Every structure is written in structure tokens, then in C-alpha cells.
Amino acid sequence: MEEKMATAVLVNSDLPYGHILCHEKWRTSSLLQGLKGVKILFEKELGVADFHLPSKTRLLYVSECDIIAGNSYKRKLVRYRNASSSFQELVLVERTRLSEQYFSALQRFVVFDLGLSLLPVSGPTEASQLITQIVHGEGRENPFRRKTSGRLLDSVTLTLIQQIPGVGRIKALTLMHNFPSLKEISNASPAELEAVVGEGSAQQIHSFFHVNFITGT
Template structure:
């Protein structure tokens, strides 16, 4: 089966408590059995299935929960937004949203991007499909495991998450990698960047870029 049904009950427990992801493993929600994504992970990482992950699709590490937004989810965003909003209230894991950006869903991507970034402060990464998502998840697993094994890296536990956050910040129009890094070093989160004044942003990236950033965050959200 190539796809995966992302139907869920908003009354279920949002996040499985006391979850521990073993080294070299990724935990997938049971609904992802026999999908292109699970097939893409085979041979790269060890897969465990769990039928009670709640609203999270994958756990590449104990402190990271990943939600996959399919092309259909992007087109009709109501249920997806409610799901993500509930995860935001729980606030037990760092959430990454992998959004399936295709020719059919591109026009809906920006509205989801603003909701995820502005309202929730989550990381949002675009993927063409499940195969590419599998590669990204495997990369996160390998990076997090390397940090666990190497004692000199323990204080840098969130480095892979920071890279995902950097990629998300770079999606702001006319913002390059260098200035995105400067923003992340200064403000440390999307929510803090969103709350910064034009003057505060200008001291980091200059007036012109700061104006573009404020324009992005100040523009109204679309459902």
C-alpha cells in the first residue's frame, strides 16, 4: 500500500507518555505499516511499530514527534490544524511537520506554513513524497543517535532539530541562510522572531530584510 490514512480521533491521547526510542530505531504509528515511507526506512534504521502514539506519526527520537501532512491534508486543512493545535497545547515533544508539497498542493502550502510557524511555532519542512520523507527521518535518527553515543555531544542534543528550524526560518521570503542563522542564534525560536520588533530585527539582519520579515509575520492568516 503506497499511502497512509491519516484519520484520527481528536479525543485520543495526543502523545504517548514515557516513550523511549532505542538507539538506532524509529517508532512509527501502526497505521504506517506497509507504506512507501516504511519501505523507504528499511535498511537505514530499525523500525518499531506502536499503535498508541496518539496524534504523532513518527518518533525518530524520544524528544521529537513528527507529523506527516499528506497532499490531501494540505488541500483540506481543517482536521490537520485541529490536530496540530492540540499537540501545541500538550507541549510534551518538539514537533516537526513534514508537509507533502506537490504541484496539486503548492497553492495551499503557504497558508499551512504561516499557521504552523506563526501560530504554533513548530518546524515545517516540505517533502515531495514519502520516499523523501523516509530519507529525512533516517537522517534525524542517525544524528540523534550519534549525539547519544558521543559524550562530548550531549549538550548539543537539539542540533538536528535546530537544523530543521533553520530550514523553516529560511522559508521566509527573501531570507537567506546566513541571515536565517543570525536570527536563530539571536532569538532561538520562531515565536521569538515573530515577537521581535522591526528595530530588534534590524540590528541583526538590517532594515530591508527586517521589513520583509515583519511583513511576512504581520500578513493575515488564511484558513
């Protein structure tokens, strides 16, 4: 009982500088071998998340093998989103030559359907570098700290919005200023979008989400 209570406290607390809480299954992975100057604590009871990081950040890792194996990882993503938590939730996805054909659909599912933040990585080495950046950014200018987390995530959002035909950087920034999330943009009516970016662009944006994303055409 005391051990379970200690685990619950650790899992739900904000980790100290330089530490991560890692699911036991990753103990021998190459991802952990690439971490630099990080104190790793292993735990079996992390729920759906794979890692807990400083600044109340949780991370779920979707590997190339997960993507190619089928859609079972999507159920895990839904559980991850539904888990009640005060943590900032990130999803790292391996975007490789083999998984590239599935990436767009996965990106839409994670970002637009679930409303989670997705960051693509080429593999364990890049993932290790990103995790190290998050951990050692604490105490300096950590781009994932809650007060400044928007900086890197806004950059990802900006890139995604600019994938919409006819939407450049200026219009993308305007949309981000007027709508709090990608989900809000995708759910906006043509009239709401027109008030922000004009009639022509509003129709393009609305069609992009409701034709490409909803019907999958």
C-alpha cells in the first residue's frame, strides 16, 4: 500500500530539474541510451504515457512499428487523451520512409480529432535529443515550460496551417491570433473564417477541413 501511494505521488508530481520518469518497458531501448545528462527513474505504473518530464509534461511515443502494425495504437492515443490530467500532453511520432504514407492520416487524427500536440521525429536519436532539450531547458528557457510552451508548439501549428492551399504565413498567423486551436479553426463556419481572412480564403480553408479531412477525399 505504501509503495502504491509513493508511486502515485511520484507520477502526479512535477519532476525536479534533470529527471524523467520512464515506463519500465523502455529500460533497454536505444532512445534512452541517447539521453545526455538526464537522471532516469523507472516505473511500471505510468498509465498510458511512456514518459513524464519536468514542467508537468507527459509524452507518448508512437514508433514506426506501431504505425505499420495497424490501428491499435489509435486506441492508445484516445486513452491518452481521455486520461484526466493536469499535464501538458505531447505525442512523438516516428516519421520515416516506411511510415511516411501513413503520417498525414495520423497527423490529422492526433491534432484535429484528438486535439493533442504532435511532434514528428526521424527516430530514437532525434527523440532523445528532443527529450534532452525539454529536460535541460528547465531552469533556462525551456520551450515546453507551461508559461512559454506555446513557442515551439505554436511553430508546429503554424507549419500545419500553412499546408492549407492558399494560406501563407501572414494568414496563418492571423488565424492563430483569432482562433485558440487547430480544432477551433477546423470547426469554424465559412462566415467566421471570412471575418478573419476574407471570403476566398475562408472557402478554401473550410473546404480543406471538411472535404480532405472529414470525407478523406
